[in-house]
Amino acid sequence: MKGMTIIQMLQKAAIESLQSLYNQPFTEKDFQVSQTKPEFEGNYTVVLFSLTKSLKKSPEALGKELGDELIKNHSHIFSKYNVIKGFLNLTITDDHLLDLLNRNYNDVCFGKHKINGKKIMVEYSSPNTNKPIHLGHLRNNFLGWSVAEILKANGYDVIKSCIVNDRGIHICKSMIAWQKFANGATPQTTNTKGDHFVGEYYVKFNGELKKEVDELKNKGTDEEVAEKQAPIMQQAQAMLLDWEEGKPEVIDLWKKMNGWVYEGFDVTYKRIGSYFDITYYESNTYLLGKDIVKEGLAKGVFFKEEDGSIWIDLTEDGLDKKIVQRRDGTSVYITQDIGLAKQKYEEYKIDKSIYVIGDEQNYHMKVLKLIAEKLDLPNAKNIYHLSYGMVELPSGKMKSREGTVVDADEIIDEMISTAKHHTEELGKVKDFNEHELDDLYETLGLGAMKFYLLRVDPKKRMVFNPEESIDFHGFTGPFVQYTYARIQSVLRKVGQQSTVDSRQSTELLPLEKELILTLEQYSSIIEQAANELNPSVVANYVFDLAKTFNSFYTEHSIANADSEEKKQLRLQIASMT
């Protein structure tokens, strides 16, 4: 019975008992097993209603017979039971829980599954090189990172990837603005983080464009026309053509400015703990897909219009017709993506491909998957779009034009300094040195932020209130510390508590029991999160775990330990993230 969760064991035991009692076969689908609600006595509950019909017995009688049988055959696991209506509540013996604990508390792989040989690529982050990372990107990063780690824990070989959008008209906009207004300024001369520096010129471009458009409008030009005719826009368009032709001075400028941005991104990524096994650059991949078009035409998946443009007809799948190549022969976004998808399969032989992309691209991803399937790309069915909703502010949507974007670096700084402020006020860290303190604050601040972005179901859009979200009340402090701590370390701590404890009896305290039972769920929660590809399951679970642990932490000997011991514990926690 090793390696099984208590629920699995209970299911198995109940099936055996039912079969010997009533002489007919049962499966785990015939009844339900869940954790007992706190207001009732017991730890696990068998729900019997579904059995009453076929067995023609009252729920109470059935509960009593099954309860007696389970205790008779498994007295080392179940100590007692009670029946309320159709619910059979079973209590797990302390011995069994202690055994669980002793088996697991030194296991560094606790909760992890064996390697299953499957390869998964998780593509996330996808920044543009014309502006810094903002709050929405952070949600993306944390989601992608978490899903990747959850899959790893479930035994998958995970490749983290990132596609950088480093070319196109928007990039040229900041380049033009820099040429016109910077007078040779650089991040170094202005002492600005590279991505912020470039972002400023993107903003400047838009400001200048607005001025020029307004001027044209005053002369009676239509707004749409004015936007196209504005000199600065035409300069940007011209620059894009130069870039595509590979004009050296444009390429040099492009490399220089992107370099600044990457330096800035590096700092932020390091800070939030993101990294990628492979980074794709759109400037390298935007021509991919030309072959795909040929292949699709040959297979009859695509068709050519009279004007030379190439399309796919998806009306049978409930969608529209979609263009895959313009009449001038250049490829569109979707074609590049298919090209990249194909390349990913060819390079890595991945079994599954996960894209962490906002929900405004739901339609696009649906089309992508359909085309991939129709072209018979390998594992096309295993393309999965992990779609997530926008992050909004209490004041409404974030809009870069109106300057209401929450910058990632700023919000991280704010979280960390709030963590510092609160911790100092609580005064529990007087014996920490400066370096240790910085680590601690970083852990606290980032932990709080990760939690508040991850606990919401990805597909829902969410409101992030910087004022309220930086919340270090009550158990949140310890919670934050443990959010990203490895669970087995917590387990070990509890194990030591229980085994090293000077108490004579082996009876568990209610809190210990609760904690062990909560930890017991860990692997099934991780598994569920991997199946649903939903990290919020884990975040909310850890929240519960932390509440339990916090009670334990405050009420137990850790709270009575001298300050050196406390310090060690806190350092250990900080280093576990």
Added chain:
RNA sequence: GGUUCGGUAGCUCAGUUGGAUAGAGCAUCAGCCUUCUAAGCUGAGGGUCAUUGGUUCGAAUCCAAUCCGGAUCACCA
């Protein structure tokens, strides 16, 4: 309009394959405490689970319709 996702406490959100009296944090109120008057402790109040109908022993959960909100429906990426 078509497609699609959402609507749960004053606010932000959980709620497992349909199960017991729908939960948490914040906010509010009461009490505890006070040399710096608390990011602390105990407790309380707060719900038509958008609406209506259906499925059944049993529905926030499944089905249908309606209302409200978001996203999307480009030879942009």
